[in-house]
Each structure stands twice: as structure tokens, then as C-alpha cells.
Amino acid sequence: MKFVLLGPPGAGKGTQAEKLAKKYGIPHIATGDILRQSVKDRTKSGMLAKSYMDKGELVPDQILIGIIRDRLSNPDCSKGFILDGFPRTVTQADALSSILRRLNQKLNGMINLEVPQEKVIARLSSRRVCRSCGTNYHIEFNPPKEEGKCDKCDGQLYQRDDDKEESIQNRLKVYQRQTEPLIKYYKKEGLLIPVDGAKDISAVFEDLCTIVEGVKK
Numbered sequence: 001m002k003f004v005l006l007g008p009p010g011a012g013k014g015t016q017a018e019k020l021a022k023k024y025g026i027p028h029i030a031t032g033d034i035l036r037q038s039v040k041d042r043t044k045s046g047m048l049a050k051s052y053m054d055k056g057e058l059v060p061d062q063i064l065i066g067i068i069r070d071r072l073s074n075p076d077c078s079k080g081f082i083l084d085g086f087p088r089t090v091t092q093a094d095a096l097s098s099i100l101r102r103l104n105q106k107l108n109g110m111i112n113l114e115v116p117q118e119k120v121i122a123r124l125s126s127r128r129v130c131r132s133c134g135t136n137y138h139i140e141f142n143p144p145k146e147e148g149k150c151d152k153c154d155g156q157l158y159q160r161d162d163d164k165e166e167s168i169q170n171r172l173k174v175y176q177r178q179t180e181p182l183i184k185y186y187k188k189e190g191l192l193i194p195v196d197g198a199k200d201i202s203a204v205f206e207d208l209c210t211i212v213e214g215v216k217k
Helices: 013-024 031-040 044-053 061-072 090-102 117-124 165-188 201-216
Strands: 002-006 028-030 081-084 109-114 127-130 136-138 192-196
Touching: 002 013, 002 165, 013 028, 013 081, 013 201, 028 031, 028 061, 031 044, 031 061, 044 061, 061 090, 090 165, 109 165, 109 201, 117 165, 165 192, 192 201
Parallel strands: 002 081, 002 109, 028 081, 109 192
Antiparallel strands: 127 136
16 A cells, blocks of 8 residues: 555645554655654754755755655555655656665555645635644634634634735645646556545545555455
8 A cells, every 4th residue: 555645735635644544554654754853863864954954945856865765665664655745746756666666666556636726725724823832723624612712722823824815826836837747647657546635524535545445455
């Protein structure tokens, strides 16, 4: 069960990946998480990545690919994994294929959570964050008990700048421009699995489980 999970901001990739990881006992490998862990562990690749992150620059492919290679080589990935946030480019997709070949493994599919732009905007623009403790809320799916106030610390809730409609639209344009070649790549490889990500969380999860169960048989 080796899958890449792709989808626009607000598609629910992190939520679904965590649910799959828990149900099937496989690791959820999120790019941001393993970058931070590599830095914390002071690995060679992690410290190289830190030198770019500290300057607010993107971590070069060569370094990121090395970190992914190290993570996929761990024993807990032998039975499967969910990759979230990698690959983002065709170059990274080629690198992932090479890594898996060396490990005598293969990808079962690239699951693409498809969500209409208007739905993404509605989801993301409804997010709120506590100024004091950083707890996340969602007006529709996870609202606070009292409007505008954090349940945990009574702190003020606010909308992040990147969750405002204009910013979301810009993020979506960047996402579409970056991922269109990647979607074509996996479609050509016969690994693209489109999933309706506009459904509610439980319905999307059921669809994903059906896909995973199909691979297990």
C-alpha cells in the first residue's frame, strides 16, 4: 500500500492521510514534518535543509529527495506509506520512482483529491486561529463554543492572511500551474486515481479505503 496523496490546499490531504495511516498501520509521510524532524535530528541532509529554511528559501530538490530517500528506507515503510507533499514536480516524481526501484518497491497509485475552486475557497476562508495558543478552528466543521473566542484559553480568533479569498485564489493558481504536469505524468504511468474530495470527510475516507482495500486483495 504505497500511495502519493495529492490535492489543492483545503482538500483535506492531511486529515485523510492521518486516518489512513491509523487504520492500516502505515506511516503518513508529510514533507514538512520530515524536514523538521531531520533538522531536529541534525542529520546531514537536515542541516543542509535548515540553511535554506532559515533564509526563507525553498529546499533544493537534491536535498529534499535525499531526505525522502532516507525516510522511505526505514523498516516501517516496508509494508506501505502515504506520501503527502511529495512529489510536487515531475523531477521529484522521477526521483521517487528511482528510490522505490532501488528499494525493490513500486507505487500503487497517486490519489488526486479533486475539489472545485469555489469549495476550496469556502473551506479555507472559514478557518480561524487562536492568537494566543495557535489552536485551529473551522466555522463549519470545528467551530468554537463561543464565536470569536478560543475554547482552550479564551484567546481571540482571527483569520490568517493566506486564508483570505484573494490569497487563496493566488495559491490555487500556483498549485494548478505546478501540479498539472505531475497529474499528466501519473496518468501516463497508469497510476492516477481521481477521488471526489468535495464530499464530506467520512465519505471521502470510505472512497479511499475502497481504493486501498482493492490493492490489498
